[in-house]
Amino acid sequence: MTDTARPAPLGPGAAVLAFDVGGTDTKSAMVDVSGQVLGLRRTPTARDDADPARAIAESFAELARALRDDHPEIEVAAAGVSVPGLVDEVRGLGLFASNLGWRDAPIRDLAERALGLPVAFGHDVRAAGDAEHRLGAARGHDDAVVLAIGTGIASSMLIGGQPYSGGGYAGEFGHSLADPRGERCPCGAIGCLETIASAGAIARRYREASGREAAGARVVLDAAEAGDPLAQRIWGAAIEALAEGIARLVATLAPEAVVIGGGLSQAGPALFEPLGERIDELLSFHRRPVLRRAELGDDAGLLGTALAARDLAAARTAAP
Numbered sequence: 001m002t003d004t005a006r007p008a009p010l011g012p013g014a015a016v017l018a019f020d021v022g023g024t025d026t027k028s029a030m031v032d033v034s035g036q037v038l039g040l041r042r043t044p045t046a047r048d049d050a051d052p053a054r055a056i057a058e059s060f061a062e063l064a065r066a067l068r069d070d071h072p073e074i075e076v077a078a079a080g081v082s083v084p085g086l087v088d089e090v091r092g093l094g095l096f097a098s099n100l101g102w103r104d105a106p107i108r109d110l111a112e113r114a115l116g117l118p119v120a121f122g123h124d125v126r127a128a129g130d131a132e133h134r135l136g137a138a139r140g141h142d143d144a145v146v147l148a149i150g151t152g153i154a155s156s157m158l159i160g161g162q163p164y165s166g167g168g169y170a171g172e173f174g175h176s177l178a179d180p181r182g183e184r185c186p187c188g189a190i191g192c193l194e195t196i197a198s199a200g201a202i203a204r205r206y207r208e209a210s211g212r213e214a215a216g217a218r219v220v221l222d223a224a225e226a227g228d229p230l231a232q233r234i235w236g237a238a239i240e241a242l243a244e245g246i247a248r249l250v251a252t253l254a255p256e257a258v259v260i261g262g263g264l265s266q267a268g269p270a271l272f273e274p275l276g277e278r279i280d281e282l283l284s285f286h287r288r289p290v291l292r293r294a295e296l297g298d299d300a301g302l303l304g305t306a307l308a309a310r311d312l313a314a315a316r317t318a319a320p
Contacts, residue, residue, distance in 0.1 A: 009034060009035035009036045009037070010035035010135065010303065010306060011035040012033060013031075013033065013035060013310040013313075014076075014310050014313035015030065015031060015033050015076045015077060016031050016076055016077060016078050016079060016080060016306055016309035016310055016313060017029075017030055017060075017067060017076050017078075017079040017080070017115070017117070017309065018030075018031065018079070018080045018303075018305040018306035018309055019060050019079065019080065019081045019082070019111075019305065020082050020124060020127070020302040021045060021082065021083045021100075021124070022045060022084065023045065023084060023099035024044070024045060025042045025043065025044060025045055026043055026044070026045045026046070026056070026059065027040065027041065027042050027299075027301070028040075028041050028043070028060075028063040028064075028302075029041070029067070029302060030067045030068075030071055030076065031306045031309075031310070032071070032074055033074075037299075037303075038067070038070070038071055038074075039066070039067050039070050039071065040299070040302070041063070041066075043063065045059075045100070046058070046059035049101060052101040052102050053094060053100075053105035053106070053107050053110055054110055056083075056100070056107075057107065057110035057113070057114045058114055060081070060111055060114050060115055061114040061115060064115055076117065077117075077313040077316075077317075078117055078119070078120065078309045078312045078313040078316070079115050079117045079118070079120070079309055080119070080121075080122075080127075080308045081107065081111045081119055081120070081122075082121075082122050082123060082124040082126075082127040082301055082302075082304065082305040083097065083100070083107060083121075083123070083124060084097055084099070084123070084124050084125075085098070085099075085100065085123075086168045086169060087121075087123040087165070087168045088165075088167060088168040089121060089122045089165055090167075092107060092108025092109060092119075092121045093105060093106060093108075093168075107121060108121035118313070118316060119309075119312075120305070120309045120311065120312040122163075122304075122305070122308055123165065123168070123171070124305075125146075125148050125154040125156050125301070126156045126165060126171065127300075127301050127302075127303075127304030127305045127307075127308060128146065128148060128156060128294075128296070128300035128301040128303075128304050129144075129146035129155075129157070129158060129163060129259075129300075129304070130156070130163050130304040130307060131300045131301070131303040131304035131307060132144075132146050132156075132259050132261070132294055132295065132296055132300055132304075133146075133158050133161065134304075134307060135295075135303060136259070136294060136295035136296040136300065137257070137259045137292040137294050137295040137296075138158065138257050138259050138292070141158075141255070141256040141257040141290075142158065142159075142161035142256070143158065143159055143254065143255050143256050143257075144255050144256060144257040144258070144259060144289075145157050145158075145173075145249055145253065145255045145257075145258050145259070145289075146158070146258075146259045146260075146294065147258065147260045147262070148261050148262040148294075149198060149199060149242075149260060149261070149262040149264040149265065150198065150199050150200070150262035150263040151199065151263075152174045152194045152200065153173055153174030153193055153194040153197065153198050154171060154172070154173065155171045155172075155173035155174075156171055157170060157171060157253065158255075159253070173193065173245065173249075174192060174193050174194030175187055175189060175192045175193070175194065176193050176245055176248070177191055177192070177193075178191055178193040178196050178197070178241045178245060179191035179195075179196065179241070182195060183195045183196075193241055193242070193245050196237055196238055196241040197238040197241040197245075198264070199216060199217040199263040199264040200217075201238070202217040202220050202234060202235065202238050202264075203215065203217050203219065203220060205234050206219070206220045206223070206230065206231060209230055209234070210230055210231075216263070217263065217264055217267070218266070218267070220234055221235055221267055221270055239271070239274050239275055239278060240278065242275055243275055243278035243279050243282060244282065246258055246275075247286075250279070250283060250288075250289060251283075251286055254287050256289055257290045257292060258289045258290070258291050259292050259293070259294050260272070260291070260292070260293060260294060261293070261294025261296075261297070261300065262294075265294060268293070272291055275291065276291045279291070
């Protein structure tokens with residue numbers, strides 16, 4: 001269990017706990033009334049094939065004890081929990097998470113019993129998108145799309161300043177159709193965007209085509225910039241697929257901003273400049289969104305989870 005650097009304060013509000021569950025690691029932290037994030041830790045996500053949701057919920061109790069022991073003077077009012085996969089925030093269910101092994105799991109109820117606190121429950125990428133809207137690169141834009149491009153591609157859509165969930169099914173941008181004659185995706189469909197344009201896909205396609213090792217998309221980008229035609233083709237195909245996908249989002253949702261985070265965003269101008277130029281070419285009368293790099297990094301999901309917990313605490317305080 002290790003502490004990581006503290007992200008920027010969230011501003012005044014209720015003291016809360018936040019748990020951002022990933023397929024490999026879980027981030028946990030306490031937020032005090034000033035908005036300072038305390039005791040941020042990354043620990044292995046709890047595993048139990050027989051009852052994976054219960055195991056993770058029970059791990060929250062252990063993590064909460066450690067945070068409270070370190071900060072006994074702080075009285076927390078609520079907790080936030082965010083998880084990957086398909087999530088029904090209204091009913092508090094983890095509908096499906098292939099890498100965590102649950103279906104229709106009552107995660108919110110399990111977490112509330114484990115923690116003895118009211119729990120705000122949600123999706124990890126929607127939480128990150130809300131944080132980018134309230135604290136980061138999407139500030140000032142109530143209609144926005146936040147993309148997380150790493151091993152896969154996920155998204156969060158904000159409409160009128162509110163995250164849109166579609167009953168838990170919205171935001172699967174990586175599984176939108178990019179090439180009907182393309183590769184089979186692990187999800188079972190053919191030609192999903194993330195088989196072409198995720199950081200993981202870029203590295204994998206280069207390895208398979210070249211027979212050379214590529215630990216990540218940065219290796220492919222470096223090779224492309226050094227003049228490798230194969231790397232240029234694979235990088236260019238990723239840019240084209242992303243631009244076409246974003247152009248469809250623009251035509252459908254008319255976002256004011258498109259924010260890109262995740263590992264691929266670390267490419268900086270090598271990603272954003274050609275992507276922006278190609279989006280401009282594809283659009284006609286449409287409102288051109290500003291294209292921005294995410295500002296909150298790996299902590300966005302945890303910060304959004306803490307914000308949701310604070311919202312819940314405030315609503316409970318205001319209720320008659």
